[in-house]
Amino acid sequence: xxxxxxxxxxxxxxxxxxxxxxxxxxxxxxxxxxxxxxxxxxxxxxxxxxxxxxxxxxxxxxxxxxxxxxxxxxxxxxxxxxxxxxxxxxxxxxxxxxxxxxxxxxxxxxxxxxxxxxxxxxxxxxxxxxxxxxxxxxxxxxxxxxxxxxxxxxxxxxxxxxxxxxxxxxxxxxxxxxxxxxxxxxxxxxxxxxxxxxxxxxxxxxxxxxxxxxxxxxxxxxxxxxxxxxxxxxxxxxxxxxxxxxxxxxxxxxxxxxxxxxxxxxxxxxxxxxxxxxxxxxxxxxxxxxxxxxxxxxxxxxxxxxxxxxxxxxxxxxxxxxxxxxxxxxxxxxxxxxxxxxxxxxxxxxxxxxxxxxxxxxxxxxxxxxxxxxxxxxxxxxxxxxxxxxxxxxxxxxxxxxxxxxxxxxxxxxxxxxxxxxxxxxxxxxxxxxxxxxxxxxxxxxxxxxxxxxx
Amino acid sequence: xxxxxxxxxxxxxxxxxxxxxxxxxxxxxxxxxxxxxxxxxxxxxxxxxxxxxxxxxxxxxxxxxxxxxxxxxxxxxxxxxxxxxxxxxxxxxxxxxxxxxxxxxxxxxxxxxxxxxxxxxxxxxxxxxxxxxxxxxxxxxxxxxxxxxxxxxxxxxxxxxxxxxxxxxxxxxxxxxxxxxxxxxxxxxxxxxxxxxxxxxxxxxxxxxxxxxxxxxxxxxxxxxxxxxxxxxxxxxxxxxxxxxxxxxxxxxxxxxxxxxxxxxxxxxxxxxxxxxxxxxxxxxxxxxxxxxxxxxxxxxxxxxxxxxxxxxxxxxxxxxxxxxxxxxxxxxxxxxxxxxxxxxxxxxxxxxxxxxxxxxxxxxxxxxxxxxxxxxxxxxxxxxxxxxxxxxxxxxxxxxxxxxxxxxxxxxxxxxxxxxxxxxxxxxxxxxxxxxxxxxxxxxxxxxxxxxxx
Numbered sequence: 031x032x033x034x035x036x037x038x039x040x041x042x043x044x045x046x047x048x049x050x051x052x053x054x055x056x057x058x059x060x061x062x063x064x065x066x067x068x069x070x071x072x073x074x075x076x077x078x079x080x081x082x083x084x085x086x087x088x089x090x091x092x093x094x095x096x097x098x099x100x101x102x103x104x105x106x107x108x109x110x111x112x113x114x115x116x117x118x119x120x121x122x123x124x125x126x127x128x129x130x131x132x133x134x135x136x137x138x139x140x141x142x143x144x145x146x147x148x149x150x151x152x153x154x155x156x157x158x159x160x161x162x163x164x165x166x167x168x169x170x171x172x173x174x175x176x177x178x179x180x181x182x183x184x185x186x187x188x189x190x191x192x193x194x195x196x197x198x199x200x201x202x203x204x205x206x207x208x209x210x211x212x213x214x215x216x217x218x219x220x221x222x223x224x225x226x227x228x229x230x231x232x233x234x235x236x237x238x239x240x241x242x243x244x245x246x247x248x249x250x251x252x253x254x255x256x257x258x259x260x261x262x263x264x265x266x267x268x269x270x271x272x273x274x275x276x277x278x279x280x281x282x283x284x285x286x287x288x289x290x291x292x293x294x295x296x297x298x299x300x301x302x303x304x305x306x307x308x309x310x311x312x313x314x315x316x317x318x319x320x321x322x323x324x325x326x327x328x329x330x331x332x333x334x335x336x337x338x339x340x341x342x343x344x345x346x347x348x349x350x351x352x353x354x355x356x357x358x359x360x361x362x363x364x365x366x367x368x369x370x371x372x373x374x375x376x377x378x379x380x381x382x383x384x385x386x387x388x389x390x391x392x393x394x395x396x397x398x399x400x401x402x403x404x405x406x407x408x409x410x411x412x413x414x415x416x417x418x419x420x421x422x423x424x425x426x427x428x429x430x431x432x433x434x435x436x437x438x439x440x441x442x443x444x445x446x447x448x449x450x451x452x453x454x455x456x457x458x459x460x461x462x463x464x465x466x467x468x469x470x471x472x473x474x475x476x477x478x479x480x481x482x483x484x485x
Numbered sequence: 486x487x488x489x490x491x492x493x494x495x496x497x498x499x500x501x502x503x504x505x506x507x508x509x510x511x512x513x514x515x516x517x518x519x520x521x522x523x524x525x526x527x528x529x530x531x532x533x534x535x536x537x538x539x540x541x542x543x544x545x546x547x548x549x550x551x552x553x554x555x556x557x558x559x560x561x562x563x564x565x566x567x568x569x570x571x572x573x574x575x576x577x578x579x580x581x582x583x584x585x586x587x588x589x590x591x592x593x594x595x596x597x598x599x600x601x602x603x604x605x606x607x608x609x610x611x612x613x614x615x616x617x618x619x620x621x622x623x624x625x626x627x628x629x630x631x632x633x634x635x636x637x638x639x640x641x642x643x644x645x646x647x648x649x650x651x652x653x654x655x656x657x658x659x660x661x662x663x664x665x666x667x668x669x670x671x672x673x674x675x676x677x678x679x680x681x682x683x684x685x686x687x688x689x690x691x692x693x694x695x696x697x698x699x700x701x702x703x704x705x706x707x708x709x710x711x712x713x714x715x716x717x718x719x720x721x722x723x724x725x726x727x728x729x730x731x732x733x734x735x736x737x738x739x740x741x742x743x744x745x746x747x748x749x750x751x752x753x754x755x756x757x758x759x760x761x762x763x764x765x766x767x768x769x770x771x772x773x774x775x776x777x778x779x780x781x782x783x784x785x786x787x788x789x790x791x792x793x794x795x796x797x798x799x800x801x802x803x804x805x806x807x808x809x810x811x812x813x814x815x816x817x818x819x820x821x822x823x824x825x826x827x828x829x830x831x832x833x834x835x836x837x838x839x840x841x842x843x844x845x846x847x848x849x850x851x852x853x854x855x856x857x858x859x860x861x862x863x864x865x866x867x868x869x870x871x872x873x874x875x876x877x878x879x880x881x882x883x884x885x886x887x888x889x890x891x892x893x894x895x896x897x898x899x900x901x902x903x904x905x906x907x908x909x910x911x912x913x914x915x916x917x918x919x920x921x922x923x924x925x926x927x928x929x930x931x932x933x934x935x936x937x938x939x940x
Contacts, residue, residue, distance in 0.1 A: 058677035090676035093548035220544035222513035
């Protein structure tokens with residue numbers, strides 16, 4: 031009874047995948063920390079998507095990748111293989127350099143809602159496939175759907191047409207795009223291999239590249255409300271995605287932006303739409319405005335519509351001042367079946383039944399807002415999903431009257447809560463009070479944009 | 486589209502196993518390098534054996550264990566859970582301290598064939614469940630079956646009876662013993678998690694403990710013909726198994742013995758039976774004799790039949806000189822259906838059809854024999870299995886005329902080859918010539934017993 035028959039193991043494994051290497055050999059190579067050949071990665075992932083490699087072998091490989099990582103070349107091949115598993119949208123007949131923005135997710139992150147019309151108004155075609163709220167973070171699709179009639183389930187042909195005609199289209203993922211990612215994600219979700227940098231990066235990038243983009247701006251959030259709490263992790267994710275972009279011949283610029291407190295003052299679907307409209311009218315909170323302008327500016331430069339940040343800034347200011355950005359928003363809403371009047375008359379948007387105020391328990395300065403806790407409070411209120419089949423209440427949410435650094439007196443409103451269900455108010459109030467810290471000293475402001483990275 | 490929904494992942498995983506923790510949590514805990522609770526390990530393995538935990542979750546856990554290991558307590562729980570998956574043989578009605586020996590496998594390792602009758606002749610009951618040849622190593626069951634009529638497929642009742650009446654019984658594993666190991670081994674074999682120390686150690690120990698033993702002597706082989714080529718690896722495996730024994734309340738002693746060249750001079754099933762008989766008559770090569778006496782001596786001490794090595798040595802010499810050891814071998818062979826005359830009259834054993842000699846290509850000293858290459862040459866000759874369904878040719882094998890340190894003249898026989906199939910001779914001769922190194926200097930002898938370990 032020898033402990034392990036190495037020679038037999040190899041012989042007994044599943045048949046070789048098309049590149050000649052067996053799944054066993056591929057897993058062992060990665061486990062030992064050696065480099066996988068690009069062709070082997072593509073054959074393995076293709077065979078897995080076709081159901082010819084069983085889940086247990088993929089699970090073992092994913093865990094080996096968790097420990098050993100993937101280098102830039104391997105990541106390129108992995109992402110390419112993901113991409114090849116499904117349909118890659120072809121926007122080559124749409125004139126211009128198509129640029130999208132991707133955010134790693136945060137609380138109050140309504141950037142896409144203002145960025146897409148602003149970039150499109152400045153001449154950049156924006157093909158944008160977005161997601162739903164997940165965990166404590168909101169989702170662009172949920173926010174858009176709070177506009178009456180707005181449809182995010184357009185087919186590929188409509189998507190292509192709107193990118194061409196309107197220069198912006200915001201839809202959800204279709205089943206034909208990167209099916210390998212859906213299958214892999216479901217497996218990662220039950221094998222504790224979700225929070226693995228190369229797998230996160232290749233999942234994001236394969237879905238973005240399948241949109242038919244030429245270039246991409248990444249908004250990597252960092253802070254208490256982000257999935258990346260630490261700047262090092264945010265930087266590593268940004269670099270990994272930039273590397274993948276380079277491997278795939280796409281220009282990628284990343285901004286690491288602050289998510290240590292909610293962005294802007296509105297948290298909740300319809301409330302965030304209102305704030306996004308205000309941004310396009312030059313009336314939104316400065317932090318949200320600044321992050322949107324920084325990200326949209328990068329899109330203008332990548333899209334060849336501005337030679338530098340200053341020129342991009344000027345063009346955006348002009349689109350806002352002239353009303354072109356608002357007009358583009360109305361055009362997008364109308365093109366996707368929504369009621370364009372709702373972005374001028376907010377009474378046409380869903381509204382919560384009740385309003386309440388959470389008052390400051392002491393006097394001083396807001397020193398910290400636990401951003402993830404605010405996001406989870408919003409989910410508890412009904413603004414997000416506690417389970418995958420939960421129904422969102424589009425009108426509910428928060429308006430943060432005080433943000434970090436603001437002076438506050440005892441009894442002054444900290445947060446206005448828009449709610450439907452009175453039974454949820456007490457829990458949500460307690461969560462919000464727990465999220466705020468008030469102290470005697472005005473805290474040092476965190477930068478809004480921590481870093482800018484490109485290859 | 487946030488990168489990973491950690492909260493949802495946990496919620497979406499499979500239902501909790503009976504201890505309350507979900508498979509997802511268990512995998513993640515190990516992945517992060519934290520300790521698994523004994524109860525969780527036992528629930529998880531039990532659920533896996535019942536088919537309630539899918540292979541892909543076990544595959545992810547096994548790979549996480551490959552990277553993170555299992556500590557002594559975890560190993561105890563893991564081994565206990567393996568044991569609990571099937572029948573644990575109860576030998577409590579057999580008087581005396583039941584002691585077995587386990588070898589990690591080597592080439593020419595016929596120790597069990599002489600050790601079992603010798604220990605039994607000295608009064609130690611030996612319940613021994615052995616394995617088949619695997620890879621380049623031979624298997625005790627294959628060797629025993631070269632004795633005409635010898636049966637290794639006895640049922641549990643016969644096994645129990647023979648341990649009591651004969652004080653030794655050598656059989657193969659039954660389906661009812663440690664079924665979790667069979668299922669796990671098949672999964673490890675295709676997910677590149679076979680060569681993982683804690684999984685090897687718990688697999689071996691669970692099978693040994695299921696035999697109903699009170700104590701165990703481990704023969705951990707080390708050298709070019711062993712699975713552990715390096716002393717550090719051999720020591721780590723030995724320590725791990727000793728730790729498991731301690732966790733399970735069993736005394737375990739390990740000897741790390743040399744396997745840098747074949748043990749003794751005979752390689753091949755019937756040829757090794759002959760050499761084992763010669764050992765019991767005091768006429769075997771000194772290396773094989775010494776390793777057998779050292780291991781059997783440990784059994785005598787553990788079994789309470791000798792107070793120290795010197796007394797054990799004296800008792801064994803007496804059993805050999807008096808013929809008691811040979812009589813015990815005959816008794817075992819007869820009890821298990823074999824022809825006892827075959828151990829006195831070797832013409833009753835299977836014999837190869839042909840004999841050839843591999844001659845020394847130069848003059849000097851044998852400086853090295855690549856032991857794994859000799860094992861693989863024996864397999865190529867038909868003494869082992871190239872595939873799981875290969876049929877063994879029991880009479881074929883080698884007699885090593887020269888071993889490491891021996892002086893040799895050009896043209897003198899290095900190896901006598903006993904073969905059935907002339908078509909295989911050329912390949913086997915080439916392999917053997919490739920395995921021998923002849924040089925001008927007599928090499929420094931390696932120790933036969935590298936280390937002795939106990940808790």
